[in-house]
Amino acid sequence: MKFLDQAKVFLKSGDGGPGAVAFRREKFIEFGGPDGGDGGRGGDVVIEAAEGLNTLIDYRYKQHFKAxxxxxxxxxxxxxxxxxxxxLRxxxxxxxxxxxxxxxLCDLTEPGQRRVFLRGGDGGAGNAHFKTPTNRAPRKFHPGWxxxxxxxxxxxxLIADAGLLxxxxxxxxxxxxxxxAAKPKxxxxxxxxxxxxxxxxxxxxxxFVIADIPGLIEGAHEGHGLGDRFLGHVERSRILLHLIxxxxxxxxxxYRTIRNELNxxxxxxxxxxxxxxxxxxxxxxxxxIEEKKAALEAESGAEVMILSGATGQGVQQVLYRLLTVIKESKAEDPDVIHAPATRSLPRPPVGQKLPDDGEMHWDDEIGEWVGGDDADEAFDDEEHEGEEAALAEDELEDGELEDGDDSESDETESEDAESDEADDEAEDSEDAEDQDGAPQKDTNGTKPDVV
Ligand SMILES: Nc1nc2c(ncn2[C@@H]2O[C@H](COP(=O)(O)OP(=O)(O)OP(=O)(O)O)[C@@H](O)[C@H]2O)c(=O)[nH]1
Ligand SMILES: [Mg+2]
Known part of the structure; x- marks a missing residue:
């Protein structure tokens, strides 16, 4: 299979579905009340590290992925x-x-590792969420995030234990x-x-795994020869075998040419x-051999091993040396995946219902928001305050339909529960003539009104 180690792709997670505007209609039940359900959450974009794949060639042919x-x-x-x-596998x-x-943004180093890379938008609340003591027949819904x-x-x-240079x-x-058993050309x-x-x-x-990459020449970092583009494939190895x-x-x-390129x-x-x-x-x-070995040792300050890949001379010793270092390194740090040359920053949140307050934070490891249970509550309260303000306005406007786009902070579960209770009380104490007309008009012979 053709090797490809980089590809540009477009990812999009699903939008949340809109909530419904509907009213309960049943024989002998007057003023059934709003019963529009919530929209579903949009699909996520998930990235999965699959064993047995060695190339990104598939992503040359399909570049757009939408949940x-x-x-x-x-x-x-x-x-x-x-x-x-x-x-995406x-x-x-x-x-x-x-x-x-x-x-x-994300680094997949273990077989089977899965990351939710882009989270789908949350579904919007149906009109059942917008029931209040003063507006018993809300035609308001949230269109989804x-x-x-x-x-x-x-x-x-590539992740190899040793890299050949x-x-x-x-x-x-x-x-x-x-x-x-590899059969390179x-x-x-x-x-x-x-x-x-x-x-x-x-x-x-x-x-252990060895990676063989294309040869480097002077100026590879400026793009000479095949450039240093394949050096990334030995970046995560524990040890380099520099062959001269x-x-x-x-x-x-x-020796110097390669060292300069590494620097x-x-x-x-x-x-x-x-x-x-x-x-x-x-x-x-x-x-x-003696002369060249001595010259190289003087230059590098390290021991130089003598070998011949063609006849097998000295190869076992080299392998043994590599294995020793790899084992030591694994014992010290089993999961080391050496830091990439590029910076790694947490991914900022976009288009989510979850709050971006100090207590919640994006955990890149699991690809989810984590932290602060308090933060959740704080969020609900905050949102609820916003909701009350919005409702106060609503009242003034005599329960007129609000534009879905303006109501970003309009639905949370706690708000729903509280307003339900408030509603019950209101039924006892209030003569709600004004509102009572509304449900009948809205529901007469109509299907649930979904945008
Ligand atoms: N005499 C001798 N020739 C060798 C030995 N190892 C490799 N060669 C020869 O050197 C030439 C290049 O070998 P490759 O293994 O293709 O070299 P490479 O470093 O992979 O080269 P690139 O892929 O171009 O970077 C071939 O003709 C090999 O037969 C060796 O130990 N002794
Ligand atoms: Mg080669």
């Missing part, structure tokens, strides 16, 4: 159904970035083929490898643990 809108409420207090979610290691590709929409970039950063032709793919010309390959190394009971072609004239220059790339790549391997030892004389 279903919530169904509208109906008479007899029937609430609308929830809109269906839309689920992406490879493990996929990050979601905002449109300018700077901020990581809009869903969220966003253009985002999906970017795959080197100039083109250093023998990276040969090493991968020699140590794993190997040839005697630069840029044989055009997209990353993964392979699993099995050493006794242990196993032993047959090159100046191995120190080769220019930024992030944590240059600080990552590195094993340096002088490759193609089979094609070198012993003195040459």
């Amino acid at each position: 279903q809108r919530g169904h509208h409420g109906m008479g007899s207090n029937r609430n609308g159904a929830r809109g269906a979610d839309v689920v 992406v490879p493990v290691g996929t990050q979601i970035l905002d449109e300018n590709q700077e901020t990581v 809009p869903g969220q929409e966003q253009w985002v970039w999906l970017r795959l950063k 080197g100039l083109p032709n250093a023998g990276k793919s040969t090493f991968l083929a020699a140590t794993t 190997i040839a005697d010309y630069p840029f044989t490898t055009l997209t990353p390959n993964l392979g699993v190394v099995r050493a006794g009971d242990e196993e 072609d032993g047959t090159a004239e100046d191995v120190v220059a080769s 220019a790339y930024g992030g944590n790549l240059a600080d990552k643990l590195e094993v340096i391997g002088l490759n193609k030892a089979d094609a070198l004389l012993d003195e040459e």
Whole structure:
């Protein structure tokens, strides 16, 4: 399957369904009262990390993903159904970035991990919610809250334990083929490898994953060669295996070129643990090996290992070294997914009924709003105050239909309960002639009035 590691897609969660305007109509029951149900919540946009996927190629062909809108409420207090979610299946290691590709909004690193990325809009309240002592036949309803929409970039950063680095032709793919069951293309010309390959190394009971990426050349960070665009695929590895072609004239220059590109790339790549391997030892004389090893050790200040991917010489030692470091690193920090080079910020709330007060906060881990039970209550009270004010106005206007758009703070459950009670009291004490006419007129032979 063709490899693609970035794609731009448009996501939209479903709008909430509108509430219904309806009145109870039943034989022998006069003035049945409002019974319009609430609209259903819009579908969410869910992102799921699926095992067995290694490319984002599917997202080249389909770029727009919209969740279903919530169904509208109906008479007899029937609430609308929830809109269906839309689920994007992406490879493990996929990050979601905002449109300018700077901020990581979500990072899926575990197989099966699911995130609600955009939450569907809440359904609007039906007219049953707007019953008050003074307006017994409200024709008011809420049209539902809009869903969220966003253009985002999906970017795959493969997750491997060890990353292979080197100039083109250093023998990276040969090493991968020699140590794993992967079958990368190997040839005697630069840029044989055009997209990353993964392979699993099995050493006794242990196993780890190696990533082979296209070779880097000087100026890769400025876009030379294939650029440094594939470096992201080794960014999350625990260790780098830097292979140097032993047959090159100046191995120190080769080493420096790659180090400079790592520094220019930024992030944590240059600080990552590195094993340096002088490759193609089979094609070198012993003195040459000694000389080049010493020069490289002087430059890097670290031990240089001698190997040949083609003959297998020294390969086991290199694998053992990699495995030791990987195991140590896993013992220290089992879930480490090294910080991405890009910034990661919490996602701001959009188009939700939930409040944006200090106590509630967006938990990026679970992709939901969390915190402050108090915050919920505070919200209800606050909204209720708003509601009372709105009702006071209503009264003045003699129960006229209010525009749904103006009534953003008009429905909460507590408000409903309270106003119901208030209603009962009002029935006893009040002579509600004015209002009584209204339900009859509204319900006469009409179906539930849904917008
Ligand atoms: N003598 C010798 N030749 C090798 C060895 N490893 C690789 N080669 C040769 O070097 C050439 C390049 O090998 P690749 O494995 O394709 O190199 P690469 O680093 O993956 O190259 P790119 O994909 O272009 O970045 C091929 O002709 C290999 O046969 C080795 O250990 N000894
Ligand atoms: Mg290669």
